Amino acid sequence: xxxxxxxxxxxxxxxxxxxxxxxxxxxxxxxxxxxxxxxxxxxxxxxxxxxxxxxxxxxxxxxxxxxxxxxxxxxxxxxxxxxxxxxxxxxxxxxxxxxxxxxxxxxxxxxxxxxxxxxxxxxxxxxxxxxxxxxxxxxxxxxxxxxxxxxxxxxxxxxxxxxxxxxxxxxxxxxxxxxxxxxxxxxxxxxxxxxxxxxxxxxxxxxxxxxxxxxxxxxxxxxxxxxxxxxxxxxxxxxxxxxxxxxxxxxxxxxxxxxxxxxxxxxxxxxxxxxxxxxxxxxxxxxxxxxxxxxxxxxxxxxxxxxxxxxxxxxxxxxxxxxxxxxxxxxxxxxxxxxxxxxxxxxxxxxxxxxxxxxxxxxxxxxxxxxxxxxxxxxxxxxxxxxxxxxxxxxxxxxxxxxxxxxxxx
Numbered sequence: 001x002x003x004x005x006x007x008x009x010x011x012x013x014x015x016x017x018x019x020x021x022x023x024x025x026x027x028x029x030x031x032x033x034x035x036x037x038x039x040x041x042x043x044x045x046x047x048x049x050x051x052x053x054x055x056x057x058x059x060x061x062x063x064x065x066x067x068x069x070x071x072x073x074x075x076x077x078x079x080x081x082x083x084x085x086x087x088x089x090x091x092x093x094x095x096x097x098x099x100x101x102x103x104x105x106x107x108x109x110x111x112x113x114x115x116x117x118x119x120x121x122x123x124x125x126x127x128x129x130x131x132x133x134x135x136x137x138x139x140x141x142x143x144x145x146x147x148x149x150x151x152x153x154x155x156x157x158x159x160x161x162x163x164x165x166x167x168x169x170x171x172x173x174x175x176x177x178x179x180x181x182x183x184x185x186x187x188x189x190x191x192x193x194x195x196x197x198x199x200x201x202x203x204x205x206x207x208x209x210x211x212x213x214x215x216x217x218x219x220x221x222x223x224x225x226x227x228x229x230x231x232x233x234x235x236x237x238x239x240x241x242x243x244x245x246x247x248x249x250x251x252x253x254x255x256x257x258x259x260x261x262x263x264x265x266x267x268x269x270x271x272x273x274x275x276x277x278x279x280x281x282x283x284x285x286x287x288x289x290x291x292x293x294x295x296x297x298x299x300x301x302x303x304x305x306x307x308x309x310x311x312x313x314x315x316x317x318x319x320x321x322x323x324x325x326x327x328x329x330x331x332x333x334x335x336x337x338x339x340x341x342x343x344x345x346x347x348x349x350x351x352x353x354x355x356x357x358x359x360x361x362x363x364x365x366x367x368x369x370x371x372x373x374x375x376x377x378x379x380x381x382x383x384x385x386x387x388x389x390x391x392x393x394x395x396x397x398x399x400x401x402x403x404x405x406x407x408x409x410x
Contacts, residue, residue, distance in 0.1 A: 003132075003135070008185065012184055013126065014136075016177070016178040017119070017143055017178070018143050020085075021151070022150075022151055022154070022170075023089070023172070023174020024174070025148070025150070025155065026151060026167040027167065027168060027171040029151070029155035029167060030155070030167035030168050031101070031105075032047060034095065038097070046101065049102065050101060050105045051360065052357070052360075052361075053109065054109040055354075055356055056106075057110045057113055058112075058350065059354050062114070062349045063202050064202055065113060065117070065118070065346065066202075066205050066342050067343075075182060075185075075186070075187040078115060078119060078179075079183050082176070082178045083179055085112065085115070086179070089108065089169075089172040089175060090168065090172040091104055092168040092171075093165040113349070116349060117342060117345040118342050120329060121344075123137075123140075124329065124341065125188040131270070133329070134270050134330060135270050137269075137326055137327065138267065138269050138326060141262065141263075141265075141266035141322055142266045144262075145266065148255070148259045149256055149259050158170070204343050205344050205350075206351070208335075208340060208343065208347070209351065214331055214334075215335055217279070217389070218390075220386045220387075220388075220389035221286050221325070221390045222325065222328075222351065223383070223386035223389075224286045224290060224324065225286060225325050225386075226356045226358075227290075227293075227386065228289045228383060229356075230356060230362070230379065231317075231363050231376065232258050232317060232318070233360070235364065235375065236251060236254050239254075239310065240307070243300075243305075244305070250307050255314070256311070257310070257311030257312065257314035257315040257318065258315065258317060259318060260318065261315035261317065261319035261321075265285070265320075265321075265322035265323045266322055266326055269281070269323065273327060278331060281323060282325075282390075284323070286323075288316070289317050290380055291320075292316035292317045292319075292320060293376055293380045293383065294376075296313045297373050297374075297377040297380060298373075300371075300376060301377075359379075359382065362382070363375065
């Protein structure tokens, strides 16, 4: 997998992703502490609202950013968005009111909504060999999982020497380092030769996406994966602290199980995708993750689940989640011409986060109304329509070369 790092451009882009993710991880810890300082026992409500603002920004801003990116130099755009994120992060230490958190989070996540799809669309232009691109997708997944595991530990170590608001400066430096790494390499910027209005450019990605059967199947799988991850991300703290009666450190252990399962899937996916079709691997991953969630429901209903048992169950869910979504970049790349990739990647970014926007609050609400076993069962049922739709919608074949023309779309 590491052989792909021989490509200097990709090596710099991966390093940019890693330092930006590290900075984001520090901000996550610092933001929770800032919310507690300003809101006390209502910090959970503040963070929940901030998470909702983040998802709204992702859903609304990504298509607009893709429209603007169609005529922009990609490297300049990525660097500018990194600079915006750095400036916002460096403003957070000076926040004194809750509304200021909301405003800055919206600006920060709006910049991320423009940066992430454009960054993801750049990788297949840099790594044109599909096997190399598959390795890059797995490395990207590993970077996300390592960030979720290591950033809290780094933050804990730094807090031994500095106050929490100084972590935001680390976040800003991470984005600055990302900008410097991006500007250090030349990036391809495929551009459409057709002139389109702002409405056409804003909606083109979603229209191309929904006009492609395999991508409609990907959206269905994204719904199933969102149901699995929403249960883990939203409710793990309640399950560990209330149901199991364990400490805060046990929450980190349980979440590490989910991240560990995701990392294991990322490590073996390049070999699996070399032998089996993408559709088969992704659908199998979604089925495995959903079955693991159903098994978790049964375990909580029939027995007393230990921390070890929960961690292993979450590892299985994480494995299925990663196997479902990690190969999605291959489908998006195959389904769009180079100049349309930013728009299609932005469409996936928007539509997948729309799934989380629905399922995050749903997972939390169900747990407040019922027990853990029932919530696990309901979230399993929530994932099933995605599995069924993916089976019915996505084509049974998975040819590497397909028509990328959509004559019915202006």
